[in-house]
Amino acid sequence: MSGTMTITLNVWRQSDRNSKGRFARYTLPNVSPDMSFLEMLDLLNLDLVRKGEEAIAFDHDCREGICGTCSLYINGRAHGPLRGVTACQLHMRTFHDGDSITIEPWRAKPFPVIKDLVVDRSAFDRIMAAGGFVSVRTGGVPDANTIPIPKPVAEEAMDAAACIGCGACVAACKNGSAMLFVAAKVSQLALLPQGHAERQQRVEAMVARMDAEGFGACSNTYACEAECPKKISVTHIARLNSEYLRAKLI
Amino acid sequence: MTLDPKIPAGPIEQKWDNHRFAMKLVNPANKRKYHIIVVGTGLAGASAAASLAELGYRVTALSYHESPRRAHSISAQGGINAPKNYPNDGDSVYRLFYDTVKGGDYRAREANVYRLSQVSNAIIDQCVAQGVPFAREYGGLLDNRSFGGAQVSRTFYARGQTGQQLLLGAYSAMMRQVGLGTVKFYERREMLDLVVADGKARGVIARNMVDGRLESYEGDAVILATGGYGNVFFLSTNAKMCNATATWRAHKRGAFFGNPCFTQIHPTCIPVASEHQSKLTLMSESLRNDGRIWVPKAKADKRAPNQIPEEERDYYLERLYPSFGNLVPRDVASRRAKEMCDKGHGVGTTGLAVYLDFSETIKRNGQAWVAEKYGNLFDMYKQITGEDGYESPMRIYPAVHYTMGGLWVDYNLMGTIPGLFVLGEANFSDHGANRLGASALMQGLADGYFIIPYTIGDYLASNKFQKIDAAGPAFKEAEASVADLTKKLIAVRGKTPVDVFHKELGRIMWEYCGMGRNAAGLKKALELIPALRERFWEDVLITGSPDSFNQELEKAHRLADFLELAELMVRDALLRDESCGGHFREEHQTEEGEAKRNDAKFSFVAAWEFAGTNRTPKLHKEPLKFDYVKPSQRSYK
Ligand SMILES: Cc1cc2nc3c(=O)[nH]c(=O)nc-3n(C[C@H](O)[C@H](O)[C@H](O)COP(=O)(O)OP(=O)(O)OC[C@H]3O[C@@H](n4cnc5c(N)ncnc54)[C@H](O)[C@@H]3O)c2cc1C
Numbered sequence A: 001m002s003g004t005m006t007i008t009l010n011v012w013r014q015s016d017r018n019s020k021g022r023f024a025r026y027t028l029p030n031v032s033p034d035m036s037f038l039e040m041l042d043l044l045n046l047d048l049v050r051k052g053e054e055a056i057a058f059d060h061d062c063r064e065g066i067c068g069t070c071s072l073y074i075n076g077r078a079h080g081p082l083r084g085v086t087a088c089q090l091h092m093r094t095f096h097d098g099d100s101i102t103i104e105p106w107r108a109k110p111f112p113v114i115k116d117l118v119v120d121r122s123a124f125d126r127i128m129a130a131g132g133f134v135s136v137r138t139g140g141v142p143d144a145n146t147i148p149i150p151k152p153v154a155e156e157a158m159d160a161a162a163c164i165g166c167g168a169c170v171a172a173c174k175n176g177s178a179m180l181f182v183a184a185k186v187s188q189l190a191l192l193p194q195g196h197a198e199r200q201q202r203v204e205a206m207v208a209r210m211d212a213e214g215f216g217a218c219s220n221t222y223a224c225e226a227e228c229p230k231k232i233s234v235t236h237i238a239r240l241n242s243e244y245l246r247a248k249l250i
Numbered sequence B: 001m002t003l004d005p006k007i008p009a010g011p012i013e014q015k016w017d018n019h020r021f022a023m024k025l026v027n028p029a030n031k032r033k034y035h036i037i038v039v040g041t042g043l044a045g046a047s048a049a050a051s052l053a054e055l056g057y058r059v060t061a062l063s064y065h066e067s068p069r070r071a072h073s074i075s076a077q078g079g080i081n082a083p084k085n086y087p088n089d090g091d092s093v094y095r096l097f098y099d100t101v102k103g104g105d106y107r108a109r110e111a112n113v114y115r116l117s118q119v120s121n122a123i124i125d126q127c128v129a130q131g132v133p134f135a136r137e138y139g140g141l142l143d144n145r146s147f148g149g150a151q152v153s154r155t156f157y158a159r160g161q162t163g164q165q166l167l168l169g170a171y172s173a174m175m176r177q178v179g180l181g182t183v184k185f186y187e188r189r190e191m192l193d194l195v196v197a198d199g200k201a202r203g204v205i206a207r208n209m210v211d212g213r214l215e216s217y218e219g220d221a222v223i224l225a226t227g228g229y230g231n232v233f234f235l236s237t238n239a240k241m242c243n244a245t246a247t248w249r250a251h252k253r254g255a256f257f258g259n260p261c262f263t264q265i266h267p268t269c270i271p272v273a274s275e276h277q278s279k280l281t282l283m284s285e286s287l288r289n290d291g292r293i294w295v296p297k298a299k300a301d302k303r304a305p306n307q308i309p310e311e312e313r314d315y316y317l318e319r320l321y322p323s324f325g326n327l328v329p330r331d332v333a334s335r336r337a338k339e340m341c342d343k344g345h346g347v348g349t350t351g352l353a354v355y356l357d358f359s360e361t362i363k364r365n366g367q368a369w370v371a372e373k374y375g376n377l378f379d380m381y382k383q384i385t386g387e388d389g390y391e392s393p394m395r396i397y398p399a400v401h402y403t404m405g406g407l408w409v410d411y412n413l414m415g416t417i418p419g420l421f422v423l424g425e426a427n428f429s430d431h432g433a434n435r436l437g438a439s440a441l442m443q444g445l446a447d448g449y450f451i452i453p454y455t456i457g458d459y460l461a462s463n464k465f466q467k468i469d470a471a472g473p474a475f476k477e478a479e480a481s482v483a484d485l486t487k488k489l490i491a492v493r494g495k496t497p498v499d500v501f502h503k504e505l506g507r508i509m510w511e512y513c514g515m516g517r518n519a520a521g522l523k524k525a526l527e528l529i530p531a532l533r534e535r536f537w538e539d540v541l542i543t544g545s546p547d548s549f550n551q552e553l554e555k556a557h558r559l560a561d562f563l564e565l566a567e568l569m570v571r572d573a574l575l576r577d578e579s580c581g582g583h584f585r586e587e588h589q590t591e592e593g594e595a596k597r598n599d600a601k602f603s604f605v606a607a608w609e610f611a612g613t614n615r616t617p618k619l620h621k622e623p624l625k626f627d628y629v630k631p632s633q634r635s636y637k
């Protein structure tokens, strides 16, 4: 283990949805390179509370890169500098003694700030409720093996299904588009035979809901793919587009 | 109050069928008159909410998460069991039942386990129909793999993300109902009390975590699907927010707590690296198939692993268990690792780790072979530790992983408060003293999709419900008590943040009520915990306002409950003067150091009744009978 580092942080502080936010500056000594990024924030929060100040609010839960809860915009990049890595998996060894780090919340109109670094991503749930499912009820379904699915198809569906719904794609996009998130679900269910019966309604309903929530249009900059911690490919956006076109033609 | 598990009569294969026929039904037109509150929307809660709404009930679901998809279930890696017998290797409903009862070291209720095994096949069908992308073989059919505690391949999986894919399936089914307006979902709401009126569970009080307001939710029945309490140890593989508040507060309102001391410790986790460690990460136990576990023979040996010659290494599992070697069950592997470290052979800067060494396998089969099988785990290890497991051995240490204990429920999954149902990890039901791998996902979904839709109907149809008003006295009293507690927490205005106390509690629990327990240590913990609780109530410092988003306040509420639950766990561990499964009382071991059960005295479920804060809880016993799987001693020599 090498020695500890001193880090300067510029952190977005905002009391609630309607207040104006601002950056606050903190100097944090004794940061160990073995700490995770969120543990570094824990340490800062301990300091702040001991001083009688309010802790910095940030969303997190699994700290393993799977729940999609963490949502930090670090030095101008969603989830920070490493590709395919969520903010919670980032470790301080990626930074250097004396570094200054800016931390902001996801910035997108459909994701209003709740407090400090916490945003409201319930728009994603509403898109899911509009059509991100196969309409089967519990019970009365066929035996699992009556629907054979070629392995490559299953694998590709799984690639899409790996989306953790974090919203980094939206935060990274200059238009605030949710296309990659929506495409991942549409694509998963379009690839699988179980999803075919509803493919037309699904894509229409999800896209309509996405637009109604105020997400921007996709202009193919591919910033989403570059920042997606699960490396969801933009080829799924192509599939979404063709599903959409197909639905409109039928 | 006598504990009645309500096990249906008849041979075990027919109990569930008979019971389903005997239960009363709510006619379709009447279902919409009933309102059910579901607290928790992980696998168990989301599947229940979806299934009940599909039947026609009105459902209100609450979660402290911002979305059902964030629940801790999402992080399960390995898989889900079902005895489909697709591989034609001799599996059956009976075999899964047998393995689960035995794996639980004969401390689970046979009838429940049999039903779990019976309905598990339908779970796989359901998930596939929803579009869950399980792994497949080249012919397009579903693939299975083997998992600990079983000699057959019955585990279905979706890469290393099985929990994620199952939860997304249940979540999509639930969101469909949200879209249809049959489920109302309230996110970022934390249940802080259960409302009991006329002797029945009729609602909950929840804090809106965004604006701090207390809200009342009234209904005809309440379902808790709020997960486990592993985070009582502070460090565990559970997600950071997992907590016991919902179940503990229900306990304080009269729900008995079953087998609180039964916790599972998983042997292959990434060890603690620094005092700032906030949680632990699990690595699949499949690693033990090809890795060898060792420690230096010399104590406090600070040499790099590669500089320690072969003859100075102790492959202790292979030495102690020549036939099972590194593949002994979870509890045994965990305990032996601790023992080695306690004796001073531990490695790494903290001395609390053992080596998991792949060098021999790499030499034999090549690095590419290892990478293909375990690449993602080596990557994860590198991500967290910054070290390369191919070049030098990985360091691992056991970590708290799962809690078999939970609120006591009868065969209908109803607790001791009428109308309070408990599903998933939150109940104590099916795993006895030790859970087998890939069986928690199965249990959560069995409870939610296939059991509660039947049993809750019987309860609703057999009872009369007075009109209840969220402005009525029962709700007012509960709301006032929550408001009062919040006020008291804030008013302490001490000097110490919540997490400092939580870490301290974790240290006490790990030391005295962790992998190895003994009477002296447990008694010591019974002094330390109340003292810590007292210090917490004198010195905790919560900044920020209660009327706004306040994560410090959230943590304080949860810790206040952990500080009480911890004491009950210790009491339960002290009472259970035997070793079984994950509960290892050092006084009770065989000559070889294995767990020694005492069936004559302890073949029962310990169900604890709350008697008031700082008062000794009352013990009730549910005797366990084994008519099908005869108890025997485990041996892995
Ligand atoms: C790292 C890891 C790997 C695992 N791998 C496997 C595996 O491979 N196979 C397997 O079978 N099992 C595995 N398990 C165990 C399994 O994942 C869990 O036991 C299971 O998912 C629990 O599901 P649940 O629905 O009961 O609870 P959870 O998924 O924990 O959901 C709890 C829900 O309750 C809500 N909640 C809790 N308290 C409140 C409150 N007071 N107010 C409002 N809402 C509340 C939460 O918001 C959440 O929605 C693993 C566990 C871990 C930690």
Ligand code: SF4
Pocket: A162, A163, A164, A165, A166, A167, A168, A169, A170, A180, A181, A184, A224, A227, A228, A229, A230, A231, A232
């Ligand atoms: S597509 Fe990627 S960035 Fe977007 S929500 Fe899914 S995982 Fe996050």
Ligand code: FES
Pocket: A059, A060, A061, A062, A063, A064, A065, A066, A067, A068, A069, A070, A086, A087, A088, A089
């Ligand atoms: S906290 Fe779960 S993905 Fe980061």
